[in-house]
Amino acid sequence: MILKDKKILITGASSGIGAEIARKCAEEGAQLGIHFFENIRGAQELADALSKVTSVKIYQQDFSDEDGKLVSKFVKDFGRIDILVNNAGMIDGKAFEEMTVEDYNTMFYVNSRAPFMLAQQAFKHMKEQGGGKIINISSFAVKYGMGRNRSIHYAASKATLETLTVALARLGAKHNILVNAIRPGVIMTKLQKGREDLDQVLQRIPLNRAGTPADVANTVIHLASDKGGFITGEIITIAGGE
Numbered sequence: 001m002i003l004k005d006k007k008i009l010i011t012g013a014s015s016g017i018g019a020e021i022a023r024k025c026a027e028e029g030a031q032l033g034i035h036f037f038e039n040i041r042g043a044q045e046l047a048d049a050l051s052k053v054t055s056v057k058i059y060q061q062d063f064s065d066e067d068g069k070l071v072s073k074f075v076k077d078f079g080r081i082d083i084l085v086n087n088a089g090m091i092d093g094k095a096f097e098e099m100t101v102e103d104y105n106t107m108f109y110v111n112s113r114a115p116f117m118l119a120q121q122a123f124k125h126m127k128e129q130g131g132g133k134i135i136n137i138s139s140f141a142v143k144y145g146m147g148r149n150r151s152i153h154y155a156a157s158k159a160t161l162e163t164l165t166v167a168l169a170r171l172g173a174k175h176n177i178l179v180n181a182i183r184p185g186v187i188m189t190k191l192q193k194g195r196e197d198l199d200q201v202l203q204r205i206p207l208n209r210a211g212t213p214a215d216v217a218n219t220v221i222h223l224a225s226d227k228g229g230f231i232t233g234e235i236i237t238i239a240g241g242e
């Protein structure tokens with residue numbers, strides 16, 4: 001068990017990639033905080049299943065209107081924070097021409113402001129503890145940037161998250177705080193369901209398939225464990241070659 005007794009907080013773990021990261025962390029012996037926004041059922045079912053093998057607590061928070069306190073609650077419950085996985089994220093499908101300032105702000109609040117504030121809180125505890133790790137889930141949308149009319153603000157918010165990753169890795173290094181980001185490509189979760197151009201998108205992937213949540217979670221486990229002990233400030237793409 002390569003994460004035995006590590007205290008790991010995963011945001012957006014009520015479904016998809018975050019839920020799979022939680023399952024794999026539990027298999028490796030970690031104790032878990034599972035954050036959710038609206039899907040209490042998903043979070044509760046996951047917590048019930050994982051609590052058979054480890055300590056689990058669930059936390060509700062909407063990142064579009066408040067942030068920061070989640071880490072304090074987690075540390076109060078678990079005593080420390082070894083790893084923060086900033087996985088929660090949203091996409092709203094709003095076209096460039098229709099987007100309001102509220103749409104733009106909400107996207108940035110959830111996808112980059114909340115991870116920043118959570119990292120700030122985590123840093124305080126990790127410094128006192130003698131180290132820790134932060135893993136941010138970005139997106140390959142950053143690579144294509146403004147390529148899609150309906151994901152411009154999504155791509156920009158994730159680009160901000162990547163910049164924060166590199167900057168925080170520099171700040172954290174002397175405190176043994178390692179900060180990395182993962183850039184998933186097309187991963188089959190509810191975020192992709194119903195996408196009109198899915199067939200077209202899948203054809204672009206050299207490995208000829210969509211990714212699975214496990215494809216991403218495996219790399220999170222590697223970074224979170226001692227095997228990832230000399231990796232910081234990296235943006236790792238998991239996109240089947242796209």
Ligand SMILES: NC(=O)c1ccc[n+]([C@@H]2O[C@H](COP(=O)([O-])OP(=O)(O)OC[C@H]3O[C@@H](n4cnc5c(N)ncnc54)[C@H](OP(=O)(O)O)[C@@H]3O)[C@@H](O)[C@H]2O)c1
Nearest residue numbers: 012014015016017036037038039063088089139187189191
């Ligand atoms: N799937 C892909 O192809 C893909 C590709 C690139 C990057 N990503 C990134 O991977 C991460 C996980 O996405 P996923 O595919 O697993 O999708 P998902 O199943 O929809 O998970 C998204 C998670 O984020 C949470 N969330 C959404 N809005 C929130 C808000 N306002 N406040 C707090 N939490 C909020 C959701 O909470 P509730 O459901 O509880 O409301 C859910 O737990 C995201 O950061 C996404 O941008 C995904």
